[in-house]
Amino acid sequence: MQFVQTRGNDKNRPEAVSFSSALLNPNASFGGLYVPETLPDMGIVFLSEYLNSDYKHLAFDLLQKFEIDIDDDLLWEALDRYDHFDNSNNPVPVVKIEEDVWVSELYHGPTRAFKDMALQPFGVILSALARQHNEEYLIMAATSGDTGPATLETFKNKPNVQVACLYPDGGTSDVQRLQMVTEEADNLKVIGIHGNFDDAQQALKSLLGSEIFREELAGKGIRLSAANSVNFGRIIFQIIYHVHSYLELVRTGEIGLGDEVYLVVPSGNFGNALGAYYAKKAGLPIRKILIASNVNNILTDLIRTGVYDIRDRRLILTESPAMDILKSSNVERVLFDKFGSERTRELMETLNETGVYRLSAEETRVLQEDFAASYCTDAEGEAFIAEYIEKGYLMDPHTATCIKAYRTLREEPIPAILYSTAEWTKFSTTVAKAMGLDVHGDKEALNAISAHLNVPVPGQIHALFDKRIVHSTVVEKTHIKEEMLTFL
Ligand SMILES: *Cc1c(COP(=O)(O)O)cnc(C)c1O
Numbered sequence: 147m148q149f150v151q152t153r154g155n156d157k158n159r160p161e162a163v164s165f166s167s168a169l170l171n172p173n174a175s176f177g178g179l180y181v182p183e184t185l186p187d188m189g190i191v192f193l194s195e196y197l198n199s200d201y202k203h204l205a206f207d208l209l210q211k212f213e214i215d216i217d218d219d220l221l222w223e224a225l226d227r228y229d230h231f232d233n234s235n236n237p238v239p240v241v242k243i244e245e246d247v248w249v250s251e252l253y254h255g256p257t258r259a260f261k262d263m264a265l266q267p268f269g270v271i272l273s274a275l276a277r278q279h280n281e282e283y284l285i286m287a288a289t290s291g292d293t294g295p296a297t298l299e300t301f302k303n304k305p306n307v308q309v310a311c312l313y314p315d316g317g318t319s320d321v322q323r324l325q326m327v328t329e330e331a332d333n334l335k336v337i338g339i340h341g342n343f344d345d346a347q348q349a350l351k352s353l354l355g356s357e358i359f360r361e362e363l364a365g366k367g368i369r370l371s372a373a374n375s376v377n378f379g380r381i382i383f384q385i386i387y388h389v390h391s392y393l394e395l396v397r398t399g400e401i402g403l404g405d406e407v408y409l410v411v412p413s414g415n416f417g418n419a420l421g422a423y424y425a426k427k428a429g430l431p432i433r434k435i436l437i438a439s440n441v442n443n444i445l446t447d448l449i450r451t452g453v454y455d456i457r458d459r460r461l462i463l464t465e466s467p468a469m470d471i472l473k474s475s476n477v478e479r480v481l482f483d484k485f486g487s488e489r490t491r492e493l494m495e496t497l498n499e500t501g502v503y504r505l506s507a508e509e510t511r512v513l514q515e516d517f518a519a520s521y522c523t524d525a526e527g528e529a530f531i532a533e534y535i536e537k538g539y540l541m542d543p544h545t546a547t548c549i550k551a552y553r554t555l556r557e558e559p560i561p562a563i564l565y566s567t568a569e570w571t572k573f574s575t576t577v578a579k580a581m582g583l584d585v586h587g588d589k590e591a592l593n594a595i596s597a598h599l600n601v602p603v604p605g606q607i608h609a610l611f612d613k614r615i616v617h618s619t620v621v622e623k624t625h626i627k628e629e630m631l632t633f634l
Pocket of ligand 1: 260292293375412413417418468469567
């Protein structure tokens with residue numbers, strides 16, 4: 147299958163490219179993104195064949211249906227990364243928390259957040275492709291806390307790839323910072339920035355946009371790629387778990403094959419929700435995708451009103467930091483799918499120039515056929531965390547935003563699958579606060595929650611506090627380039 151561009155073609159590139167090409171060079175014409183030309187059929191016939199399949203076989207066959215130009219051996223090697231999740235037979239457990247409500251837990255990988263679902267196999271493929279092409283790649287990431295650890299973890303010691311990760315010093319949880327600064331491998335560089343996540347992201351953007359920097363890299367024979375969800379190589383792995391979660395409900399007899407469900411997705415850059423959208427379009431019986439946000443509720447506004455307006459908005463720091471975002475990149479792929487490349491380019495250019503775009507009433511209605519949206523404040527989220535602890539289920543603050551969306555947006559009494567995108571251990575101070583515990587820092591919070599609720603802290607998290615710090619660089623954002631060039 148070929149991949150086409152959301153904003154049309156500038157004639158400097160091919161009209162359509164292969165999967166591997168879109169993965170290595172994710173930037174498309176006019177600042178657009180790559181998307182699959184068509185979607186395979188994942189309707190009832192397909193689903194019925196996979197009722198007894200394990201995660202990896204479902205994944206393999208589903209990826210095959212996209213006709214991607216990746217050898218079978220390499221694809222299996224990539225999928226074998228799921229063997230390192232908590233339960234190698236089922237990397238994504240789906241847990242019933244009350245009548246009609248299930249939580250699909252996407253955080254059972256090495257860094258305890260859902261980024262592992264895609265980045266673990268993605269890292270294997272990118273590195274192997276780079277080696278096959280005899281090319282050297284640099285992946286740069288700015289992180290608010292989850293992308294960084296997952297990117298470092300997947301690429302550590304992998305040939306032909308180097309990773310530089312920028313994080314806001316003081317802007318992540320202790321666990322997230324330790325996951326990065328204790329990651330030891332020659333091909334990894336972690337740099338703290340004096341400033342917030344926006345500063346880190348701006349610094350990265352200006353570096354990536356700098357001709358001089360690119361030339362300096364080219365001089366060293368290094369190419370740039372990206373491992374964030376603008377890369378379709380990540381999105382493709384985020385379609386699978388939606389299909390798997392649905393099948394789990396059928397398998398356990400909770401629903402019949404073909405019954406419709408709601409999917410409730412805590413959203414930031416909209417990669418997870420986009421995977422759900424593609425699954426729905428391909429035939430998975432989904433009534434609607436309910437988008438959960440925090441008070442950075444740009445997606446709620448868009449889906450309710452058709453207006454995407456960032457003119458008077460400032461980023462608000464919340465207790466669900468992985469969803470603190472104003473420009474949500476993957477919405478563009480939905481716009482393309484619904485309204486075509488010409489309209490998408492027009493909308494995205496208007497957003498860049500004026501800070502706002504407006505869908506027509508008809509376009510908004512079309513968007514609302516698949517999506518509804520709601521947002522959750524920190525106080526509401528804490529209350530949900532406390533409420534469900536009472537009911538026997540422990541969730542992190544991102545997952546808690548799903549409860550609000552479920553309660554406000556569910557129109558019909560059909561089952562819902564909520565996605566849990568992080569383990570409570572990554573955001574333990576917020577969970578402790580919700581429980582009314584008086585603690586300082588992650589270590590105290592982890593121990594207090596573990597003792598109170600009699601839940602274990604997983605080994606990967608526990609071990610972090612005794613590991614050696616290998617990356618201690620914290621710099622002004624003006625010094626990032628120097629640091630980078632020294633590293634390379
Ligand atoms: C990345 C992340 C999200 C947001 O996912 P998107 O695909 O960017 O919408 C939500 N929760 C957690 C914990 C995350 O790490």
